[in-house]
Amino acid sequence: MMPLLARLGLSLLALAMGSPASAQEPAGDGCQAFRWNVSAERALFAGAGKALDAGRDAASAAPLLPAQLAVVRLPAQDTVNYARPPAKPRLADGAHGGLLRFTVPSDGEYRVALSSAHWIDVVDGATLLPSLDFHGASGCAAPRKLVRYRLPGGRPLLLQFSGAVDSTVRVTVTPEP
Amino acid sequence: MSRPAAWPLLLAAIPLLAAAAPTPRVAFTGSGDPEAALLPLDAEARRLRDRGLALFNTDHVAAGTEGAAAIDGLGPVYNAASCDACHNSGHRARGPIVDGPAPLPLVIQLGTASGTANASPYGAVLNAQALPGVAVEGRATLRFDHLDGRYPDGQPWRLRRPRYPIDAVARARLPAGTVIRPRIAPPVFGMALIEAARLPSPGRFGWQAAVPSLAEQTAIAYAHEMGITSRLRPQPDCGTGDRACLEAANGGVPEVADRDFDAVLALQRSLPVPAEAPLAADAEAAGRALFIDTGCSGCHVVQLPVDGIAGLDTITAWSDLRSHDLGPGLADRDLADRPQPTRFRTAPLWGLAAARAKAPLLLLHDGRAASVEEAILWHGGEASAARAAFEKQTATARALLIRWVEGR
Numbered sequence A: 001m002m003p004l005l006a007r008l009g010l011s012l013l014a015l016a017m018g019s020p021a022s023a024q025e026p027a028g029d030g031c032q033a034f035r036w037n038v039s040a041e042r043a044l045f046a047g048a049g050k051a052l053d054a055g056r057d058a059a060s061a062a063p064l065l066p067a068q069l070a071v072v073r074l075p076a077q078d079t080v081n082y083a084r085p086p087a088k089p090r091l092a093d094g095a096h097g098g099l100l101r102f103t104v105p106s107d108g109e110y111r112v113a114l115s116s117a118h119w120i121d122v123v124d125g126a127t128l129l130p131s132l133d134f135h136g137a138s139g140c141a142a143p144r145k146l147v148r149y150r151l152p153g154g155r156p157l158l159l160q161f162s163g164a165v166d167s168t169v170r171v172t173v174t175p176e177p
Numbered sequence B: 001m002s003r004p005a006a007w008p009l010l011l012a013a014i015p016l017l018a019a020a021a022p023t024p025r026v027a028f029t030g031s032g033d034p035e036a037a038l039l040p041l042d043a044e045a046r047r048l049r050d051r052g053l054a055l056f057n058t059d060h061v062a063a064g065t066e067g068a069a070a071i072d073g074l075g076p077v078y079n080a081a082s083c084d085a086c087h088n089s090g091h092r093a094r095g096p097i098v099d100g101p102a103p104l105p106l107v108i109q110l111g112t113a114s115g116t117a118n119a120s121p122y123g124a125v126l127n128a129q130a131l132p133g134v135a136v137e138g139r140a141t142l143r144f145d146h147l148d149g150r151y152p153d154g155q156p157w158r159l160r161r162p163r164y165p166i167d168a169v170a171r172a173r174l175p176a177g178t179v180i181r182p183r184i185a186p187p188v189f190g191m192a193l194i195e196a197a198r199l200p201s202p203g204r205f206g207w208q209a210a211v212p213s214l215a216e217q218t219a220i221a222y223a224h225e226m227g228i229t230s231r232l233r234p235q236p237d238c239g240t241g242d243r244a245c246l247e248a249a250n251g252g253v254p255e256v257a258d259r260d261f262d263a264v265l266a267l268q269r270s271l272p273v274p275a276e277a278p279l280a281a282d283a284e285a286a287g288r289a290l291f292i293d294t295g296c297s298g299c300h301v302v303q304l305p306v307d308g309i310a311g312l313d314t315i316t317a318w319s320d321l322r323s324h325d326l327g328p329g330l331a332d333r334d335l336a337d338r339p340q341p342t343r344f345r346t347a348p349l350w351g352l353a354a355a356r357a358k359a360p361l362l363l364l365h366d367g368r369a370a371s372v373e374e375a376i377l378w379h380g381g382e383a384s385a386a387r388a389a390f391e392k393q394t395a396t397a398r399a400l401l402i403r404w405v406e407g408r
Helices: A002-018 A039-045 B003-016 B043-057 B084-090 B191-196 B214-226 B258-270 B281-293 B352-356 B372-378 B381-392 B395-406
Strands: A050-053 A070-073 A096-102 A108-114 A119-124 A127-129 A131-136 A145-151 A157-164 A168-175 B106-112 B139-150 B156-163 B178-184 B323-325 B343-345
Touching: A039 A108, A039 A168, A070 A096, A108 A119, A119 A145, A127 A145, A157 A168, B043 B084, B043 B258, B106 B139, B106 B214, B156 B372, B191 B214, B191 B258, B214 B258, B281 B395, B323 B381, B352 B395, B372 B381, B372 B395, B381 B395
Parallel strands: A050 A070
Antiparallel strands: A070 A168, A096 A157, A108 A145, A108 A168, A119 A127, A119 A157, A131 A145, B106 B178, B139 B156, B323 B343
16 A cells, blocks of 8 residues: 555655645735645645535545545535534534545545635544544635544545535645655 | 543532532533533523534624524634634643744733723734735734743753734734733633632633623623624724724624523533542642642632532632732733733633643643643742742652642
8 A cells, every 4th residue: 555655645745846835825824824734735725626516415425536636515514414413513504514435545644634614524434533633724725724634544434524604615635744 | 431421420429519529520521522511401401502512613704694694793803713713622722832923822912001991903802813805903923932940959941931023913003002911712611610609809700810700701702802792792892993893794783692692601601620630649649738838729729619509619620710910920011022010810720631631731821831830930929939839849849749730
């Protein structure tokens, strides 16, 4: 599995070197506030991204590819049936949510980065995986927040979005640098 | 303790609470724990608490956002969009606090040396975020330098000393007499016990014990940090002459409905105090004795009387909930960096064991102290004698006292 990870890392490095991180970012210093190294995410978020429609349940969850930016349209949250209840309850008033599915190549630590303030959960079978840490920059949308997980490789996982009004979210899954 | 076991144990403990009974504690992990409640809740109380929890966690949005009437009215200037963004699942703010832009949970209050109402162009808080199209009020930057010293036994210590230069204020300059009052978000558990404390004066909430009730403290936070009005604060924290703020669309009058305001109060009142992490019996007793002998317990008192909670006569918050002068080192400073007389509430030490599990620690009013030792060494003023008594201890005794405090 290591070669896969190594290729992933190299492709991210290439993206980071080849794309000015601020190419699509409005003026302002909000994205300079990160204490984590977010160069890989910043490079991916500078791209166009692949359009996806989030599912309303586990069966309809759209596939998200690691190390690629997805631009995800979310349905109204009150039409979504989550595989597991979100770990942090929020009001659904005006909120949009949904589900994606993804697989990482090997066991390890990964980050989910997103452009909105949605609460996210990663579901492995019937289990909500605990996050290891999170970080964010509220004045930045590329990305706005990052959540770090230890993920099992080689099997499908669900990524659930809940609790924010944004109807579109940009999202990436990348290995922890 | 596993989570399912906590609730039955707490229920079992309620009838046993007597005059000298300890503060009820459970293995509280966070505000989202469905089983964690300070006192038993009936079905209606649980519904209200759950509504409060969802409100506490939810990002509020701009006035008029479609389908979001319960949570609209954010800003137009604010620091955070939700309570949870700073109060971290009911716990104190997350760290670290380091050089650079002031982090979101560190609120920059604007005061005056006399303590009179602030007439700054930015109101009582310098809000660092704003809705699209509205200018943020300004930002503070943290700059740390170091204070070095030695204990009487020669062992060195080092403290981080923060400064808060204000850069990029949006409109008018701050008046010359402005006092910068940085305040980190505190935990919000144990509120029902603090409300019930029998004190000589009504003030008990906030870093300076200036606020008499949880409702008033919550209303202030909504108004100052989120720009959201409530029945107790019908106006957001707009600065003098800030027309964009004063004339901004509102999300209702008030913006947080009374029932929802009550729900957020119910949540806070339900949150129990995290369990202590006592040392081995001998060390626990010796640490407690040191805490008392050095005079720490003069303000971080062992017991406080409470009223109105069946079966409970005292609590152990490790605080007298009163304000004290802690000297110029901790005092707020004006724009010319001159310390101004400042009184701080004795910080409750309960919950420190849980906070340590979420390191790094952020102690004192602005999170400058990353350890119990640093926090002790910042004490001055009325606490000078206790600090000196701590310093005179042997290194072994100091370490024991620190470990004991860390376990509260």
